[in-house]
Amino acid sequence: MARRGQRPTGTRRSAPRDERRARDDVLSGLARAVREVEAAAQRGPVTPAVRTKFQAVALELREERARVRGDQASSESHRAEQLKRLDGIATVLARTAVRDPALLALLASDAVAADPARSVGRDLRGVVGVGAPDGVPSSERAAASAPPERRVVPQSVVSRQLANPFLAPDYDSVRQSSTARPHRLAGWELLGPLLSSFERAGGGAPACMALPEPSDRHAPGGRELMPHQAQLVAAAAAGHRTFLLADEPGLGKTAQALLAAEAANAYPLLVVVPSVVKTNWAREAGLWTPHRSATVVHGNGDTVNGFADIVVVNYEVLDRHVGWIGEFGFRGMVVDEAHFIKNKTSQRSQHVLELSERIRSRTARPLLMALTGTPLINDIDDFRAIWQFLGWIDETKPLADLMDALEETGLSPADPGFHAAARRCVIDLGVVRRRKVDVAADIPARRIADLPVELDDKAGRSIRAAERDLARRLVSRYESALAARESGAPVEGIDHELVRRVARWELKDAATAEAGENVFGMMRRIGQAKAGLAADYTAQLARSAGKVVFFAKHVDVMDVAEETFTKLGIRFSSIRGDQTPTARQKHIDAFVNDRGVAVAVCSLTAAGVGINLQVASNIVLAELSWTDAEQTQAIDRSHRIGQTDPVTAWRIIAAQTIDARIAELIDSKAGLAARALDGSDEEVQSSADVQHEALVTLLTDALTAAR
Known part of the structure; x- marks a missing residue:
C-alpha cells in the first residue's frame, strides 16, 4: 500500500500534465530551431537547406499558435505564457527574413508548403515525441505513416526538392474552367451524346485532327523523322498541347511523344508505361533527345535520378510513387498503352487521373499525351478515362476547351447535325489516328524494331550472376594459357589472338557439354526469363x-x-x-x-x-x-x-x-x-561465328574491366 503523498507504483502523471510538458518541449524545440536558422543566415548566403528549415519552423509556429488559442483545457495564464513565447519565435523569424526576400515570402499565409519543409516539421515534432497536429489533413498523416513498400520518396528526389524547394507552381496562368460561365448548353447532358457521336460515325468520317505540314524533319542527334511523325511534332510546336495519339503499332508513337515534349519544352516530363516497355522508353529518349537526361523508376526508386528531365515509371509501381510524383513539378505527362486506364475504378486509373489533374492545376497548358493503338477495347465508354486524363471532360461534363468548341457549333443535342459536329470538336482537340496503310510511303516495307526489357526479378539476377561466372571462367582460361607459354615473353595489353583461341576452346566444350554454365544454356535461360x-x-x-x-x-x-x-x-x-x-x-x-x-x-x-x-x-x-x-x-x-x-x-x-x-x-x-x-x-558467316564472337566480346570486356 502506498504511503500518503506518494503515487502508487506503476501509475502515470495526469494526461493534461503530460500534454503540457510535451507542448512546452515543442516550443523549446522551435526556439532552438529558429536560433539555428538565424545563426546560419548571419554566417553567409541562405542555402536551400536553411530555407527549408525556416519554412518548417514557420509552419509549425502557425500550427502551435492555432492550437494554443483553441486549447480550452489550459488556464488563461498558461495560454498567455505560451503565446508570448511563440511571439518571441515569430520575432526571430521576421528578423531573419529581412535578410533574404525569399525567406520573407515564405511567411505569407498563402505560401506553398513544400514537402521537404513538412518533412522537417514532422522531424521536429518527432524529436520531442509529439505526433502530427490535428490540423494536418488525414491524407498527409496517412502518407507520413504509410508502410515503406506502399509509399516511398527516393533519396535523389529529396535532394532535388532540397536544392530548389520553393519552385512555385504556375497557378496564376492556369485557365479557369469555362463551364463556370453561363453557357447555352449548360442545361444539356452532353457526355452521352459526345460518346454516341463516335458510334454514329459513318464510313469516311474523319479520324484525325488537321495536322500542319512540317518545315523540318530533323531531330536532335542527327536522326530524321518520317513525314507523319513530323506532322504531330509540328502541331506541338505550333502550340497544341493535348493528343490522343492512336497510330497503329510500328508508326513510331514513342519518338513522336518525346519530340512533342521537346517542341513544347514540357520538362520535366512524366511517362507512365507498362513494365515491358519502360526500358525501351529510356533507350528511345537517348536516341531521339540525347541532350535530355532520362531515368527509370524501378521498385522503390533507389536508382532514380531526381534531377532528370524525363521520368519513366510503370503502372505496377505507380502506387508507391504517386505522392512525390504529384509534387515534382512535371510540365508534361505521357501515358503509353492508355487503354490500361479504361477502368476508372482501378487503382492505376485513379492514380493516372489524379496526377493529370494535379499537373493541370499547377501548370499553364501542360503537354498531355495518351498513346494507344486501341482507344476502344469493349465499348465507347472506354473513351471516358482517356478524355478525362487529357482534361477534355470531368466526371459529368465537358471542360473548358471542349465546351467552347461545342458552343461555337451553334447546335444542341436536339439538332440533326449535332453528333457529326460534336465528333469533329473532339477530334480537333487532338485525336491523331494513322494506319500503316495510310502512311505506307513513309515507312520501310520491312523493319526490325528492338524492344529491350529489364530482367529485374530473381531469374534476371541469376542470369547476370551466371554471365559473370562464365566471364570469370574465360578469364581464368586466358590467364592459364598466358602463363603456360614457353617463351615467357611479356604481353602488352590484351592478346587478342589468344582471346579468340580461348573462345574456340570454350565453344567446343559447350558443344560437348563438358563446361558448366555455357553460352547455349544462358541463352535458353534468357529466353525463359523473357517469355x-x-x-x-x-x-x-x-x-x-x-x-x-x-x-x-x-x-x-x-x-x-x-x-x-x-x-x-x-x-x-x-x-x-x-x-x-x-x-x-x-x-x-x-x-x-x-x-x-x-x-x-x-x-x-x-x-x-x-x-x-x-x-x-x-x-x-x-x-x-x-x-x-x-x-x-x-x-x-x-x-x-x-x-x-x-x-x-x-x-x-x-x-x-x-x-x-x-x-x-x-x-x-x-x-x-x-x-x-x-x-x-x-x-557468309555461320551461327558458329556469332557464338564465337559473343564469347570473344564477353572475354574482351572482362579483361578490359580488370585492367
Missing part, C-alpha cells in the same frame, strides 16, 4: 493491331507464352515441330481464316520456312536466332507476296546481358551476308 514479357507485349499488339506471329526457339518458351495468352483470354494457334502435317495445317488455317484467333505461336525452326502468314504484319521474336538468315526467314512468313502492309518485327532483347551483344553481332553479320549475296568476296 512472359514477350507474351504480354504480343497481347498488347494483338489488341491494338490485329493478328500477331510469335516466334520462339524453345518449347518451354512457347509453353509460357501460350499459358499467358490463355490467362489473358487471347485465342492462339500453335505451330510446332512435333505436329503431324494435318494438325499443323489445321493450326495454320485457324490463324489465317478465323478472325478470333489473334496469335500464331511458332517454333523458329519448325515454322520459319514453308508457311504463309501474311494476314499478320506484326511479328514478335521472343528469342534471338544465331543467324540473320534464320531471323529473316521467320519475318518472311509475313513479309511476302500478298502482304499489303509494311511488316514490323519486334525483337525482344534482355538489356544488360549477353542477349544484347548477340543482337548486335547478328546485325553486323547481316551486313556481311548482304554484301556476299551482292557479289562481294566476303564469306
Whole structure:
C-alpha cells in the first residue's frame, strides 16, 4: 500500500500534465530551431537547406499558435505564457527574413508548403515525441505513416526538392474552367451524346485532327523523322498541347511523344508505361533527345535520378510513387498503352487521373499525351478515362476547351447535325489516328524494331550472376594459357589472338557439354526469363493491331507464352515441330481464316520456312536466332507476296546481358551476308561465328574491366 503523498507504483502523471510538458518541449524545440536558422543566415548566403528549415519552423509556429488559442483545457495564464513565447519565435523569424526576400515570402499565409519543409516539421515534432497536429489533413498523416513498400520518396528526389524547394507552381496562368460561365448548353447532358457521336460515325468520317505540314524533319542527334511523325511534332510546336495519339503499332508513337515534349519544352516530363516497355522508353529518349537526361523508376526508386528531365515509371509501381510524383513539378505527362486506364475504378486509373489533374492545376497548358493503338477495347465508354486524363471532360461534363468548341457549333443535342459536329470538336482537340496503310510511303516495307526489357526479378539476377561466372571462367582460361607459354615473353595489353583461341576452346566444350554454365544454356535461360514479357507485349499488339506471329526457339518458351495468352483470354494457334502435317495445317488455317484467333505461336525452326502468314504484319521474336538468315526467314512468313502492309518485327532483347551483344553481332553479320549475296568476296558467316564472337566480346570486356 502506498504511503500518503506518494503515487502508487506503476501509475502515470495526469494526461493534461503530460500534454503540457510535451507542448512546452515543442516550443523549446522551435526556439532552438529558429536560433539555428538565424545563426546560419548571419554566417553567409541562405542555402536551400536553411530555407527549408525556416519554412518548417514557420509552419509549425502557425500550427502551435492555432492550437494554443483553441486549447480550452489550459488556464488563461498558461495560454498567455505560451503565446508570448511563440511571439518571441515569430520575432526571430521576421528578423531573419529581412535578410533574404525569399525567406520573407515564405511567411505569407498563402505560401506553398513544400514537402521537404513538412518533412522537417514532422522531424521536429518527432524529436520531442509529439505526433502530427490535428490540423494536418488525414491524407498527409496517412502518407507520413504509410508502410515503406506502399509509399516511398527516393533519396535523389529529396535532394532535388532540397536544392530548389520553393519552385512555385504556375497557378496564376492556369485557365479557369469555362463551364463556370453561363453557357447555352449548360442545361444539356452532353457526355452521352459526345460518346454516341463516335458510334454514329459513318464510313469516311474523319479520324484525325488537321495536322500542319512540317518545315523540318530533323531531330536532335542527327536522326530524321518520317513525314507523319513530323506532322504531330509540328502541331506541338505550333502550340497544341493535348493528343490522343492512336497510330497503329510500328508508326513510331514513342519518338513522336518525346519530340512533342521537346517542341513544347514540357520538362520535366512524366511517362507512365507498362513494365515491358519502360526500358525501351529510356533507350528511345537517348536516341531521339540525347541532350535530355532520362531515368527509370524501378521498385522503390533507389536508382532514380531526381534531377532528370524525363521520368519513366510503370503502372505496377505507380502506387508507391504517386505522392512525390504529384509534387515534382512535371510540365508534361505521357501515358503509353492508355487503354490500361479504361477502368476508372482501378487503382492505376485513379492514380493516372489524379496526377493529370494535379499537373493541370499547377501548370499553364501542360503537354498531355495518351498513346494507344486501341482507344476502344469493349465499348465507347472506354473513351471516358482517356478524355478525362487529357482534361477534355470531368466526371459529368465537358471542360473548358471542349465546351467552347461545342458552343461555337451553334447546335444542341436536339439538332440533326449535332453528333457529326460534336465528333469533329473532339477530334480537333487532338485525336491523331494513322494506319500503316495510310502512311505506307513513309515507312520501310520491312523493319526490325528492338524492344529491350529489364530482367529485374530473381531469374534476371541469376542470369547476370551466371554471365559473370562464365566471364570469370574465360578469364581464368586466358590467364592459364598466358602463363603456360614457353617463351615467357611479356604481353602488352590484351592478346587478342589468344582471346579468340580461348573462345574456340570454350565453344567446343559447350558443344560437348563438358563446361558448366555455357553460352547455349544462358541463352535458353534468357529466353525463359523473357517469355512472359514477350507474351504480354504480343497481347498488347494483338489488341491494338490485329493478328500477331510469335516466334520462339524453345518449347518451354512457347509453353509460357501460350499459358499467358490463355490467362489473358487471347485465342492462339500453335505451330510446332512435333505436329503431324494435318494438325499443323489445321493450326495454320485457324490463324489465317478465323478472325478470333489473334496469335500464331511458332517454333523458329519448325515454322520459319514453308508457311504463309501474311494476314499478320506484326511479328514478335521472343528469342534471338544465331543467324540473320534464320531471323529473316521467320519475318518472311509475313513479309511476302500478298502482304499489303509494311511488316514490323519486334525483337525482344534482355538489356544488360549477353542477349544484347548477340543482337548486335547478328546485325553486323547481316551486313556481311548482304554484301556476299551482292557479289562481294566476303564469306557468309555461320551461327558458329556469332557464338564465337559473343564469347570473344564477353572475354574482351572482362579483361578490359580488370585492367
